[in-house]
Amino acid sequence: MATQVTATANAPRNSSFLRIAIALQTLTLFLQAVSAGLLLTSSYGETLHSVGARVMYGASMLYVLAAVLAWRPGGGSPRPVWHASGFLVLASVQVVLGIAHVPSVHLPLGVLMFGLSLLALARRNLEPATAG
Secondary structure, three states, X not given: OHHHHHHHHHXXXXXXXXXXXXXXXXXXXXXXXXXXXXXXXXXXXXXXHHHHHHHHHHHHHHHXXXXXXXXXXXXXXXXXXXXXXXHHHHHHHHHHHHHXXXXXXXXXXXXXXXXXXXXXXXXHHHOOOOOO
């Protein structure tokens, strides 16, 4: 019984962590678009885009961690874990495409990832705080 009460008490905190993780991922994806523009127009754009790729990948891993933490204690739906894992797969593909210099797929995938992340953020913000 005490475990269930503790899990229920942690649900809003874990849900807030999940919202923050999605917001961070969305922000890093947006900053990657900005640094991609700088890549085309300035000498330091490549460095910013490279560093931003690492930060974006880390934000995707944080999203997976936050989704697992939000799901596990309350025993809610594992759907956020699947979404976060999908983003991590997309981020991995994005990194490989960037390293391979395949902009014809890299750029549209980045736009898709930003849109999906924005959608995940909006969906998470519309749900009640106790939802997993």
